[in-house]
Amino acid sequence: MTARKELLLSAAVVVLFAFGPWISPLMHLDVSIVSGVLVIAIAVMSVNLLLGYTGLPAFGNAAYFGLGSYGAALSVKYFQVHFAEAIVIGTVAGLLGGLILAPFLLRRRGIYFGLLSIAFGQVFYFIAYRYTDVTGGEDGMQVPRPLFVLANAHATVSDFGFYYVALAFFVIAVIAFRTIVRSPFGRTLIAIRQNEPRVRYLGLNTDRFIFVALLISSTMAGLSGALSGLLINFAFPLQLDWHQSGYFVLSMILGGAGTVWGSLVGAFIYVIGNDIISTITSWWQIFLGALFVACVLFFPRGILGTLQALGRRAPQAFGDDDDDDHAAFDPHAVPEAGRGV
Amino acid sequence: MASDGVLLEATGITKVFGGVRAVDDVSLQVREGTIHALIGPNGAGKTTFFNAISGFAFPERGRVTFRGTDVTRLVNWRRIAMGMGRTFQTPSIFPELSVDANIRLGVSAHAKQAFRLRAPRGEAKAAVDGRVDELLGFVNLIAQRDRPLAELAHGSQRLCEIAMSLSTDPVLVLLDEPMAGLAEAETDRIIGVIRDLRVRLGLTVLFVEHNMRVVLSLADRITVLDRGKLLAEGTPAEIAANEAVRSAYLGEGVLDHV
Numbered sequence: 001m002t003a004r005k006e007l008l009l010s011a012a013v014v015v016l017f018a019f020g021p022w023i024s025p026l027m028h029l030d031v032s033i034v035s036g037v038l039v040i041a042i043a044v045m046s047v048n049l050l051l052g053y054t055g056l057p058a059f060g061n062a063a064y065f066g067l068g069s070y071g072a073a074l075s076v077k078y079f080q081v082h083f084a085e086a087i088v089i090g091t092v093a094g095l096l097g098g099l100i101l102a103p104f105l106l107r108r109r110g111i112y113f114g115l116l117s118i119a120f121g122q123v124f125y126f127i128a129y130r131y132t133d134v135t136g137g138e139d140g141m142q143v144p145r146p147l148f149v150l151a152n153a154h155a156t157v158s159d160f161g162f163y164y165v166a167l168a169f170f171v172i173a174v175i176a177f178r179t180i181v182r183s184p185f186g187r188t189l190i191a192i193r194q195n196e197p198r199v200r201y202l203g204l205n206t207d208r209f210i211f212v213a214l215l216i217s218s219t220m221a222g223l224s225g226a227l228s229g230l231l232i233n234f235a236f237p238l239q240l241d242w243h244q245s246g247y248f249v250l251s252m253i254l255g256g257a258g259t260v261w262g263s264l265v266g267a268f269i270y271v272i273g274n275d276i277i278s279t280i281t282s283w284w285q286i287f288l289g290a291l292f293v294a295c296v297l298f299f300p301r302g303i304l305g306t307l308q309a310l311g312r313r314a315p316q317a318f319g320d321d322d323d324d325d326h327a328a329f330d331p332h333a334v335p336e337a338g339r340g341v
Numbered sequence: 342m343a344s345d346g347v348l349l350e351a352t353g354i355t356k357v358f359g360g361v362r363a364v365d366d367v368s369l370q371v372r373e374g375t376i377h378a379l380i381g382p383n384g385a386g387k388t389t390f391f392n393a394i395s396g397f398a399f400p401e402r403g404r405v406t407f408r409g410t411d412v413t414r415l416v417n418w419r420r421i422a423m424g425m426g427r428t429f430q431t432p433s434i435f436p437e438l439s440v441d442a443n444i445r446l447g448v449s450a451h452a453k454q455a456f457r458l459r460a461p462r463g464e465a466k467a468a469v470d471g472r473v474d475e476l477l478g479f480v481n482l483i484a485q486r487d488r489p490l491a492e493l494a495h496g497s498q499r500l501c502e503i504a505m506s507l508s509t510d511p512v513l514v515l516l517d518e519p520m521a522g523l524a525e526a527e528t529d530r531i532i533g534v535i536r537d538l539r540v541r542l543g544l545t546v547l548f549v550e551h552n553m554r555v556v557l558s559l560a561d562r563i564t565v566l567d568r569g570k571l572l573a574e575g576t577p578a579e580i581a582a583n584e585a586v587r588s589a590y591l592g593e594g595v596l597d598h599v
Contacts, residue, residue: 040357184449191435191446197397198433202450203421203509209456 010174013261017167021160029302033275035163035231038170040248041267043224044255045177046217047248052214052257053181055193057110059245063101063124064218066096066240068225070128070135073143073235083148083157087169087226094222095215097124102214106207109196118242125240140236143229157230166227170264173220178260180216189213190258250288254295256302257265348373348513348545354393354403356386363389371513371562373475375381376539376546378556381566383582387428387549388430390566394547395427396420406473407513408468426511430549431448432502436491440482440501441473447508448472476504479541480534496527503534507542515540516548520555528555535559565589 014024017038021031043065050058071093072086081089101120102146109115128135135141147154148161157165180186191199192206199206229235238244247270255266270288277284349371356364364386371377379387391455393400396417405413422426435443446455448469454461461469477483480500490498499519506514519535520528532555538544550556556563556577563580565572567589573580580586 084574179458184454184460185458187446187454188450188455194435194437195433197429198435198505199446199450200416200418201395201421201427201433202447202505204455205416205418206452 010261013264014167014171017170020164020167029275031163031274032231033165033271034158035159036228037225037264037268037271038163038166038304039224039231040271041170041224041264043174043221043248044251044263044267045173045272046220046224047245047252048257048259048263049177049181049189049213049220050219052248052259052262053186053193054189054210056210056213057114058117058217059114059249060119060121060242061221061248062240062242062244063117063216064097064221065122065225065228065244065248066124066128066235067093067097067329068222068227069229069235069239070225071222072226072229073141074134076142076146077142081146083146085231086146086230087223090226090229091219091223094225095125097214097222098218099198099323102211105214107212118245121240121242121245125195125237125242128237128240135235135237138237140182140234142234145230145233146255151275162231166231169223169227173223174260177220177263185209185212190263250292253302254292254309256304256306259302259304259308262302262304266302269303310328335339346373347371348393348408349390349547350404350406351390351394352404352406354390354400354405356393356398356400358389362569364393364566366403367566367569367571368403369421369571369574371544371547373512374539374543375561376548376559377537377562377564378560379549379564379566380419380551380553380556380571384568385566386569387566388517391427391515391549395425395515400585421509421511424512425515426506426509427515428499428501428502428506428511428517428519430521431496432498432503434490436498437489439487439489440493441477441486443501444476444504444508445469445473447505448476449581451509472508476507479507479537480504481530484562494527496523496530499523499527500530500534503531507538511544513545513547516546518549518551520550520552528552546579579596 020034024031024034043061046064047058047061050056050061068090072090075081075089076086103114104120105116129138131137145157148157181189188199188204188209192209196206199239215243225239228239251266251270252263254269255264256262269291274284277287295302301309342548344564347370350369352368354364354367355362364545365385367390369379379390381387389398392398393403394405396415399414403413403426407420407425410423412423435446446493449455449461452465452469452472454465454469459467472481476484480503482497482500482504485493485497490501493501503516503519516535519531523531535546536550536559538546560577562574564574565580565586572589573583573586575583
């Protein structure tokens with residue numbers, strides 16, 4: 001895809017979403033559900049950066065997501081912060097979670113990274129679950145949506161207004177994400193996924209790159225969690241649970257690992273599928289599971305990754321294509337055996 | 342830099358794998374400006390020794406000194422920054438990327454461009470471009486620069502890996518079996534490039550090799566390992582005449598034509 005075509009297509013998607021509150025009733029969807037798609041897409045991107053681009057099994061990103069949600073909810077409940085402050089606090093909570101866990105995760109690779117991520121996530125889960133006095137325990141904590149305050153004016157944030165807040169953050173997140181993965185820094189992350197020993201033998205401290213990727217990822221997950229909590233006015237332990245991490249990973253693979261827009265596609269399928277199919281049958285996760293298995297077997301590049309690969313094969317797609325989304329992650333690939341010290 | 346012209350010195354290197362001494366008390370000196378070969382029958386511990394020198398896996402005992410500094414426990418990427426370059430028995434490359442992109446990664450890393458959000462522009466870009474062209478020219482891969490490395494012959498992949506290892510401006514290049522799996526014609530091409538490493542670039546080379554024809558035509562010094570131990574060291578003529586070496590190699594017949 002040429003840069004121009006990509007810009008047009010991206011703009012079209014954003015414009016389409018700008019009319020979300022009018023389009024969603026036509027699909028019998030509540031506007032909050034579409035807000036949920038945009039918000040969850042940010043969390044899926046956070047997983048994509050680590051797993052899809054860098055090749056690190058980010059199986060515990062719900063930890064940062066839940067920290068974001070609890071960060072926002074707790075600060076609203078105990079400190080009566082306003083809407084924007086709650087988002088900032090939740091996002092910072094995710095970043096702090098990343099800062100705390102990064103030293104432990106940094107040197108781990110492959111399955112050890114994945115298992116350790118899950119284990120740390122569960123620690124946060126049990127804290128939220130057990131610390132009933134503060135967090136409400138298993139029931140979670142319901143928190144009214146804080147007021148939006150600007151200068152002396154304040155307003156309640158309606159679901160309609162929230163939609164545009166979510167869209168704004170989503171657009172910022174996509175632009176930031178795209179800038180990162182196409183930068184020399186992002187190229188190095190992709191190189192680490194493909195052959196980390198060689199990157200080290202080019203004189204680069206790969207741990208340093210992974211550290212920064214972890215912080216970016218945890219910040220994005222924290223932002224997504226904060227928005228998610230404020231959207232449903234609720235923080236609950238399952239947001240920190242490893243199942244939640246699994247849904248992010250699943251959505252990423254469905255949408256297209258290592259692609260910028262795949263996260264939105266994956267989040268769309270996950271959130272909308274959850275909403276529509278779960279009203280029809282309580283077995284909806286079986287459908288999601290079947291879709292996932294089919295995807296891994298037949299479209300390992302995910303929906304968007306497969307479409308992009310088809311587009312590249314078409315003759316008109318050649319030319320000044322700068323081959324950017326070659327980042328596609330392949331679940332069939334055998335992990336590198338030996339890594340350097 | 343060490344004043345006596347010793348660029349790399351390994352002393353008493355020992356590496357144990359589950360009770361087996363893969364490398365047992367091996368010492369070696371690589372002098373500046375030489376092409377030094379490390380040879381030995383299969384399982385002699387050549388690659389294990391190489392890994393200890395290049396920081397791929399630390400030795401249990403012994404000491405590695407590079408440019409006068411103790412690097413025994415130094416992480417591999419810092420050794421690269423100090424001026425070491427290395428290739429692997431199976432070329433360690435980015436097969437999906439083009440030849441140009443492979444080499445550019447190394448050049449950008451060395452130009453401190455890798456940790457940035459913006460691609461280099463202007464002078465910085467020109468410097469990177471120029472260096473990439475220079476390296477492509479050195480290994481004679483300009484014509485194939487835009488092709489994915491996976492599509493190229495094994496020998497070209499190895500040449501690209503050599504160019505990558507040069508992208509960080511090393512003074513010492515470590516080549517682990519640069520001829521492994523190559524056809525005769527490709528071997529000659531790589532012999533030429535290794536010779537050029539010294540003649541044209543003034544680098545010091547330490548390489549592991551099986552092929553005696555290659556070793557004798559390239560090396561100034563030869564170190565022979567056998568079953569993890571140092572067997573002999575000397576000039577090609579001395580090694581060819583060495584009884585112990587001949588008997589270690591006897592079963593393989595590699596010295597018969599010497």
